[in-house]
Amino acid sequence: MFRRRFRMRKHVFLRIVEDLSRSDDYFTQRFDAANKEGISPLAKCTTAMRMLAYGMAADAVDEYIKIGGTTALECLRRFCKGIIQLYEQVYLRAPTEDDLQRILHVSEMRGFPGMIGSIDCMHWEWKNCPKAWEGQYTRGDKGTTTVILEAVATHDLWIWHAFFGCPGTLNDINVLDRSPVFDDVEQGNTPRVNFFVNQRPYNMAYYLADGIYPSYPTFVKSIRLPQSEQDELFAQVQEGCRKDIERAFGVLQARFKIIREPARLWEISDLAIIMRSCIILHNMIVEDERDTYAQLWTDYDQSEASGSNAPQPFSTEVLPSFANHVRARSELRDSNVHHELQADLVKHIWQKFSMFRG
Numbered sequence: 001m002f003r004r005r006f007r008m009r010k011h012v013f014l015r016i017v018e019d020l021s022r023s024d025d026y027f028t029q030r031f032d033a034a035n036k037e038g039i040s041p042l043a044k045c046t047t048a049m050r051m052l053a054y055g056m057a058a059d060a061v062d063e064y065i066k067i068g069g070t071t072a073l074e075c076l077r078r079f080c081k082g083i084i085q086l087y088e089q090v091y092l093r094a095p096t097e098d099d100l101q102r103i104l105h106v107s108e109m110r111g112f113p114g115m116i117g118s119i120d121c122m123h124w125e126w127k128n129c130p131k132a133w134e135g136q137y138t139r140g141d142k143g144t145t146t147v148i149l150e151a152v153a154t155h156d157l158w159i160w161h162a163f164f165g166c167p168g169t170l171n172d173i174n175v176l177d178r179s180p181v182f183d184d185v186e187q188g189n190t191p192r193v194n195f196f197v198n199q200r201p202y203n204m205a206y207y208l209a210d211g212i213y214p215s216y217p218t219f220v221k222s223i224r225l226p227q228s229e230q231d232e233l234f235a236q237v238q239e240g241c242r243k244d245i246e247r248a249f250g251v252l253q254a255r256f257k258i259i260r261e262p263a264r265l266w267e268i269s270d271l272a273i274i275m276r277s278c279i280i281l282h283n284m285i286v287e288d289e290r291d292t293y294a295q296l297w298t299d300y301d302q303s304e305a306s307g308s309n310a311p312q313p314f315s316t317e318v319l320p321s322f323a324n325h326v327r328a329r330s331e332l333r334d335s336n337v338h339h340e341l342q343a344d345l346v347k348h349i350w351q352k353f354s355m356f357r358g
Contacts, residue, residue: 006049007256013049016045020086039067044075045075047067047072048078052258052277057069057264080273080274084277087280094190100191104195110241112220113196114193117208118152118154118242118245120172120209121148121151122148123146128266130266137167138168139168142168147166147263147271150175152181154244155244157290159248159252162275171212172212173213176214182218186329186332197344197348198345202337205218206218214335217332217337220238221342252278255282256278
């Protein structure tokens, strides 16, 4: 019952309440000038979670917890800011070397050596968008004002990257141009992944993406009209694995109804902290529960992998100078490498999975 109401297990919620009580005086039991006991930290956190989980209006919480509308909104803002301050460095960060080894191993088992996640964008409808901004935030196919979230997720639904706040008129390419997703790669602050596909060496990890994304070596897209059995199998496997990000968006919206329904707040900064805190809470739940739903890929024999090395070795290369920065940018946008990698993956997946075709 607690898991259904609060979207997380009881020990996770109590840990959040305890950490917020230690870090923010707002979430402590206080007394007013008349020595009357104020709202408890448990009640304040419960108010915020009810609004996030059920998308309730601020004044609707009064029936359950006896807190007024303005106080409920203040609880929500302080709760979200506290979640970001306490947990962002742990639950919304780039993958460490250990994380990369685990992700690369699972990707190898799924037929995509060197793959570190799936990337896509999601729209959140903004009901109370200011009138002066409506033209900027309204796109024809959506028919209403929206704000865009770009995210990267892996097979276990963990969200590794989140970029929120772009107007709804933009498409995925425009959002990518504004996104910091490749900043660390260009600055040389990320481990450089070395792997083999179809006996050919590569040194740049990639994301699975849909057809709108550019032909960069860091994206592997499906084949729109496959003509051969090899292309058809590749498209089927790629589209199946790329659904990781779609599943992550679906689970995120199912857990936190506030981001599935039109946003009623007026400030885009408030929408940003709500979205960011929901993603952090989502990752905390994933960490606590992924053993109950994620497939145990460690059960598979790594020696069965064909066409590439597993586990994937990698080393960190520092790019200190501007010349190396420019080189990294050009490597990220080399369409020839993109097409070579896609062709090698088609052959690799055919060798790995063709025997299972019915």
